[in-house]
Amino acid sequence: MNFRHGLATALRALAVNRSRSLLTILGIVIGITAIILVMSIGQGAQGLILQEIQGIGSRTIAIIPGRDVNSPSAIASSFLTNSLTINDLKALQQKTNVPTLAAVTPVLTTMLPVSAGGQTYQSTIDGVAPSMQEILNIAPSQGLFFTNSDVTDISQVAVIGSKIQQNLFGNQSAIGRRIMINNHTFVVVGVIGTNGSSAFVNTDQTVFIPWSAMQDYILGIKYFHRIIVEADSVQNINRTVNDITLTLRADHNITDPSKDDFTIQTQVSLANTVGLITTALTLLLTGVTGISLVVGGVGIMNIMLVSVTERTREIGLRKAIGATDRDILMQFLLEAVLLTGIGGIIGIALGTIFSAIIAIAIAHFTSLNWQFSFPYLAAVIGIVVSAGIGLVFGIYPARQAAKKSPIEALRYE
Amino acid sequence: MNVIEVEHLEKTYADGSDTATTALRDVSFTVRAGEFLAIMGPSGSGKSTLLHLLGLLDTPTSGQYRFDGKEVESYGRDEQAYIRNAKMGFVFQAFNLLPRTTVLENVKLPLVYSQVPEKRWDEMARHAVEAVGLGHRQQHQTSELSGGERQRVAIARALVNSPQVIFADEPTGNLDSKSGQAVMSIIQRLNQEQGRTIVLITHETATAEHAERIIRLKDGVIESDEKVVNRLHPDDNYVK
Numbered sequence: 001m002n003f004r005h006g007l008a009t010a011l012r013a014l015a016v017n018r019s020r021s022l023l024t025i026l027g028i029v030i031g032i033t034a035i036i037l038v039m040s041i042g043q044g045a046q047g048l049i050l051q052e053i054q055g056i057g058s059r060t061i062a063i064i065p066g067r068d069v070n071s072p073s074a075i076a077s078s079f080l081t082n083s084l085t086i087n088d089l090k091a092l093q094q095k096t097n098v099p100t101l102a103a104v105t106p107v108l109t110t111m112l113p114v115s116a117g118g119q120t121y122q123s124t125i126d127g128v129a130p131s132m133q134e135i136l137n138i139a140p141s142q143g144l145f146f147t148n149s150d151v152t153d154i155s156q157v158a159v160i161g162s163k164i165q166q167n168l169f170g171n172q173s174a175i176g177r178r179i180m181i182n183n184h185t186f187v188v189v190g191v192i193g194t195n196g197s198s199a200f201v202n203t204d205q206t207v208f209i210p211w212s213a214m215q216d217y218i219l220g221i222k223y224f225h226r227i228i229v230e231a232d233s234v235q236n237i238n239r240t241v242n243d244i245t246l247t248l249r250a251d252h253n254i255t256d257p258s259k260d261d262f263t264i265q266t267q268v269s270l271a272n273t274v275g276l277i278t279t280a281l282t283l284l285l286t287g288v289t290g291i292s293l294v295v296g297g298v299g300i301m302n303i304m305l306v307s308v309t310e311r312t313r314e315i316g317l318r319k320a321i322g323a324t325d326r327d328i329l330m331q332f333l334l335e336a337v338l339l340t341g342i343g344g345i346i347g348i349a350l351g352t353i354f355s356a357i358i359a360i361a362i363a364h365f366t367s368l369n370w371q372f373s374f375p376y377l378a379a380v381i382g383i384v385v386s387a388g389i390g391l392v393f394g395i396y397p398a399r400q401a402a403k404k405s406p407i408e409a410l411r412y413e
Numbered sequence: 414m415n416v417i418e419v420e421h422l423e424k425t426y427a428d429g430s431d432t433a434t435t436a437l438r439d440v441s442f443t444v445r446a447g448e449f450l451a452i453m454g455p456s457g458s459g460k461s462t463l464l465h466l467l468g469l470l471d472t473p474t475s476g477q478y479r480f481d482g483k484e485v486e487s488y489g490r491d492e493q494a495y496i497r498n499a500k501m502g503f504v505f506q507a508f509n510l511l512p513r514t515t516v517l518e519n520v521k522l523p524l525v526y527s528q529v530p531e532k533r534w535d536e537m538a539r540h541a542v543e544a545v546g547l548g549h550r551q552q553h554q555t556s557e558l559s560g561g562e563r564q565r566v567a568i569a570r571a572l573v574n575s576p577q578v579i580f581a582d583e584p585t586g587n588l589d590s591k592s593g594q595a596v597m598s599i600i601q602r603l604n605q606e607q608g609r610t611i612v613l614i615t616h617e618t619a620t621a622e623h624a625e626r627i628i629r630l631k632d633g634v635i636e637s638d639e640k641v642v643n644r645l646h647p648d649d650n651y652v653k
Contacts, residue, residue: 002531005525009525012513012514016512016513313507313509314511316509317505317509317511318522318526319470319494319497320468320470320497320503320509321497321498321503321522321523321526321570322494322495322497322498322499322523322526322527323494323498323526324490324491324494324495324526325490325491325494326491327494327526405470405471406470407465407470407471410470410505410509
């Protein structure tokens with residue numbers, strides 16, 4: 001029997017038992033749907049984070065304490081590392097050390113409630129230098145940003161985001177008013193207009209204060225969470241990274257590069273890291289949903305075995321009129337592969353529809369710029385895997401069918 | 414020339430217990446090309462077992478079987494499948510047609526497993542369907558046909574490859590006498606007009622007497638092997 005007739009025979013057998021065929025492949029359909037859904041949402045989340053990274057700007061370089069940050073826990077522990085200090089900042093500011101440096105600021109971050117006039121608002125508090133304005137490309141819409149002398153004098157001044165201004169002061173001007181952070185009074189000198197989120201900083205909900213005040217009054221520490229540098233041009237980014245590395249090594253007396261106690265991230269390296277993390281998470285979830293495919297496969301095997309028993313007489317007849325063992329094997333194997341393959345296609349269609357609906361819902365109900373993306377790779381994998389499951393779980397029933405002796409099969413009642 | 418030569422054929426079934434059942438014992442006979450042979454016997458006489466051995470659907474415990482001049486014992490499973498496909502045709506008591514399939518598709522089935530090029534399938538199948546008088550039913554589902562018509566479809570299926578021998582296992586067993594007559598007439602005409610060798614199994618004397626020769630089996634042994642004297646002819650009582 002040639003392949004085309006095998007295919008036609010298998011299709012007809014499936015069509016005859018249409019409702020049973022559909023129920024049989026339900027497990028595969030659900031499994032593939034789940035995989036497509038997970039991979040599509042994973043891609044969407046990755047896209048969202050990568051957009052934020054784009055916001056960092058391609059000239060921006062982040063220096064993070066601790067070694068090679070390549071996992072969420074390493075990022076968390078970097079907050080507890082105290083290797084970046086004022087000495088590093090001073091060394092980086094030396095023109096001879098990093099000639100291509102355009103701007104630099106230390107950053108200390110925490111979440112705290114900010115209150116004024118009986119109103120309280122949970123805010124992000126960032127201790128920075130005035131050059132943060134250039135790096136984030138922001139400027140106060142009212143008042144002014146604090147100055148370098150505010151940093152030197154450890155002034156208790158603050159620049160607040162539009163959302164904080166609205167929640168604490170309503171429509172009144174915030175300039176010159178007092179706000180309380182951690183029982184310390186700060187005077188508002190500037191308000192930043194509505195900006196949204198970029199580079200993981202939502203300036204609307206952030207209070208910027210001098211980094212020196214942050215160290216002394218709020219956190220009580222003598223180090224920085226990170227240092228942000230802006231290179232003078234995109235072309236000079238690698239040179240700048242190189243100069244920073246050499247400067248910090250000299251500053252920290254490090255000779256062995258593998259002992260670096262800091263990590264330098266650029267937009268590109270950050271994107272790579274984020275890509276690695278989201279891919280790992282997506283793969284993990286895909287693996288979990290993959291278990292449902294195995295369950296689906298066992299279901300297919302079960303039904304195929306029942307089908308082989310039911311069609312014992314048909315097998316006997318086919319053998320009597322000249323079908324070889326291989327012909328029968330092919331017929332049942334093709335049926336199994338077709339079943340799971342169709343299940344895979346339905347699963348891909350359903351998964352795509354569901355993830356599109358989720359993307360639309362996220363875009364509609366949140367302010368996130370979520371993009372739906374069709375996971376081509378997952379679709380290809382889905383088809384191959386589902387057909388493969390048919391092959392693996394179909395081979396046993398098909399062999400049972402092929403092994404039947406024609407006479408036993410013809411006698412079967 | 415003999416199409417079938419059987420010598421000292423024996424078949425025993427070991428059915429789990431210590432006692433093996435002997436279905437056939439020391440069976441020897443030959444069938445000429447173009448002959449119409451009936452094998453008769455009560456149930457349990459071993460006639461079905463014999464047909465299965467002759468049709469290569471089962472293997473004998475001992476003895477020799479030459480089909481078309483060649484020793485059958487040497488064939489592998491695939492070669493046996495090829496011979497069943499190209500040189501034999503089968504008609505079963507229970508018709509064994511594929512459900513939810515048209516008459517023409519059923520008749521084509523042996524061709525699907527054959528070496529015959531696909532472009533000739535339709536023509537060959539149509540020819541076979543016409544030979545059993547069902548030309549007007551080609552596109553009907555087999556479930557729409559009467560029992561007699563279904564058995565005629567099965568005969569057309571057995572014919573389609575122009576086999577050397579047609580094995581018919583109680584072809585009228587599930588039919589009323591009128592459609593049984595019609596089926597026997599077709600089988601007899603296939604023998605007389607097209608010269609096909611036919612081996613028919615039955616327990617009814619009236620059916621067996623359409624043949625030229627009757628072998629009677631009892632308890633797995635040939636009891637008699639003789640020519641039919643008053644042979645029944647299709648035109649005697651053939652009702653179309």
